[in-house]
Amino acid sequence: MATVTEPTGHMLIAGTPVFGAGRHVRAVNPATDAELEPPFGHGGAPEVAQACEAADAAFDAFRHTTGARRADFLETIADNIEALGDPLIARAHAESGLPVARLTGERGRTTGQLRLFAELVREGSWAGARIDPARPERTPLPRSDIRQRAVGLGPVAVFGASNFPLAFSVAGGDTASALAAGCPVVVKGHDAHPGTSELVGRAVTDAVTSCGLPPGTFSLLFGLGPELGIELVTDPRIHAVAFTGSRQAGLALMSAAAGRPRPIPVHAEMSSVNPVFLLPGALTDRAPELGAEFAASLTLGSGQFCTNPGLVLAVEGPALDRFLDAAAAAVQESTASTMLTPPIARSYDSAVSALAAQDGVSVLARGHQSGQPNGCRAALLATDAEAFLGTEELRQEVFGSCSLVVRCRDAVQLTEVADALEGQLTATVHATTSDQAEARALLRVLELRAGRVLFNGWPTGVEVGHAMVHGGPFPATSDARTTSVGTSALDRFLRPVAYQDVPAALLPSAVADGNPDGLWRRIDGELGRH
């Protein structure tokens, strides 16, 4: 049970609250610009070293816990987060400006995610067990007994993201999946919501204690963005990195990780404009409805989603005009909602202004000011395909409720634009049966450009399940071979090990004779619970 429901300003290093000796920072309520108590002391190199040393010391015992015990731990974290009750939501609301209803939903997503990984770990087949039995009779050489299972990489550095103070932060998907994989976690909390981070961090720390796990299984640090982050990523005891944030910060972490004496994998989710393709049949059938739905997706949560629809592509004509009329009207009627932090709101305003000032870009609609600080006035802009293809600046993500419509001359030009897109988290197609040939061709292009391709919907809203891919080719992420949401996220922190002729008494249970854990295993390549 979590016992503290008000933040105290401490980092949590292997179970011990530590007030950092560095700069003191306070969270800011973006809805009022007021500073929130208490101050948080930034940590530095010594605290990174302490946390990493403790994580390293915890690794061997933690990775050898049974699946059942690790599942209990994940569920206890979920229980402890729920036990924090309204004060957690109130603090997250004050720190992020996000509505209480949204944060309540996000808390459910966070605890649901922890429980989903608990289920996965309890079941155990994530170890990917394979057995190629010995063939002593084989000629010219007998075959050895070879068994494979996955083990955790080692301590993982997790960076909290600003835009999901619960679901992509201290006990979010990265932490849940790394812990599920048997890897201790050192989190760098985001300065936008340190109080929320501390409360959740205490929920995790309490779970570590009550589950009898080594204290170094979890630590939470605060510190200056680039400095502390690089210090953490370059610590020799860290074996992998998970990050959600800006392209610039993600690239800096990738470069630091690649430059280590022993390079380590970085899973950075960085930037995506999430193109939406409106095909002619869909536009003809439903232009006004699509316009309204699009505006709703765009303005949801001030557009502060990795999957915000920042780019719309369609062939010009009366149907597109009707779509734009409806979308522009909805955007114009929208009232600015509070952004996560004052710097994010300032960045948004200047990015929209810079985009609007580009040659060939026109502003179709802006939302209302709210009269409150740090509001996000939605922005709908338009350009044509030539300008889009010729201007690098038009293809950058703007974080917030801003979208650019690219008018294409014809279907050929639409495909040309699709071909020219960088890697994306999502790509969306609106199509009816009359669009089928074009949709089929587009899908072939888009499945190479995006981690998730969706039809007749909107990209915001990332389901946590078994089939989800929240990932995609660079620069959407640093490693397209993975996902940061859904059960496959666990695989990011594993590596396979082969055991050849290891005596039965020493074999890990995942690959032991008789399948004591009841896992799905491949025997000579054949899957079965055997």
Place this chain on the structure above:
Amino acid sequence: MATVTEPTGHMLIAGTPVFGAGRHVRAVNPATDAELEPPFGHGGAPEVAQACEAADAAFDAFRHTTGARRADFLETIADNIEALGDPLIARAHAESGLPVARLTGERGRTTGQLRLFAELVREGSWAGARIDPARPERTPLPRSDIRQRAVGLGPVAVFGASNFPLAFSVAGGDTASALAAGCPVVVKGHDAHPGTSELVGRAVTDAVTSCGLPPGTFSLLFGLGPELGIELVTDPRIHAVAFTGSRQAGLALMSAAAGRPRPIPVHAEMSSVNPVFLLPGALTDRAPELGAEFAASLTLGSGQFCTNPGLVLAVEGPALDRFLDAAAAAVQESTASTMLTPPIARSYDSAVSALAAQDGVSVLARGHQSGQPNGCRAALLATDAEAFLGTEELRQEVFGSCSLVVRCRDAVQLTEVADALEGQLTATVHATTSDQAEARALLRVLELRAGRVLFNGWPTGVEVGHAMVHGGPFPATSDARTTSVGTSALDRFLRPVAYQDVPAALLPSAVADGNPDGLWRRIDGELGRH
């Protein structure tokens, strides 16, 4: 059917023989130092661009071939390699100095590998299909239909290795697994065996033609090591790299790939000393036999294996002395066998001399000279744990039949040495039941340090199967999360894509309703052929 059984000196770019305009090189028979005809013309940047452009153009059609068709292609390559008959073995023997029997076995391994991947691709479950069906009734929000399958990354650059002119070269495991994944391949052939490379390259090219695949599915280039290699790795149309070779070259490729505007994954297998732990019970029981077996593994194929046992660790005492006596006697009786190339033989000699000259290192035995050029005189050296732990130079791989024995004071020091080891491809333990407690503790350490841990055997000999891991933590490889041998090798070239609410008519067959391909799939996380 392959039609050319003598090499002509050409590169093969998307089906077209091209004689490079760069430096002319001839293979050298290391057994005689004689140059072999014909000359091979090195290619450069234009040929890299041509091959990559063709691979890029081929990708979409090639990745959309059915599993059955891709399987036929892989099997046709295997058939074509076999159809090359004795001239292929003769050329490989002349170029590598490797015995005919070994090369005949290696050919079987190569074709067996191609056929194993054919089987895998024909079966189809490698796509990792997952379906989370829609739940329209769910509150507060309905759930979309989400399906996941893997797609190939794109064209792959493969670097042929010198030490396996067939199994880790033009149509080796990297090429087989990349093609199986639906990725076109551009091979940089190794200058140590250009004729073998061309013959095998023609076998692949002929298979591309007879199977009606796009010509860019396969190209073979020759060129200056670093220059052409970096050109290939930094070509924007290349999406992944597979390499087996030296640490220095591997690091250069990793750095080039990380420095691209769009970084790509590199699977480099680089260096490993493959520690062998002799526990007291095993030594007491079988010291002389172990010594003889060890010497046989060490001198096999001039020690030119990634998994050569280059390091032996044991507690000092009479049993270790008996082991060393037996090993030294066998090494002394061994006659130098030809190494792969004159530069490799020179490097071996100077590396052994440098190691022998280190403080605290003594030479226990050297093999005989053979009187022929480029012979590898086996070398058995010894040191103690203090020297080993204190001297970086003692922990480097020597490519060839050289091994260093580290005498430890006691079991504690043995574990200390194990803890200090870098990442390895393999780690070996010799133990009896009386060693069980120590073996168990060691296994916990070694499974974090090596891709494969084996008991009571020798690390040379890497089985091609489903459970094999030929990989391991850095610097053994650049990415411990994978293997370059065995069916899991295919996964290196895949990424997952999620399809959300994609109309049934447009869904890829791997995730289509009714499971038309009969695959293993996860539905709501449950595995089944459903």
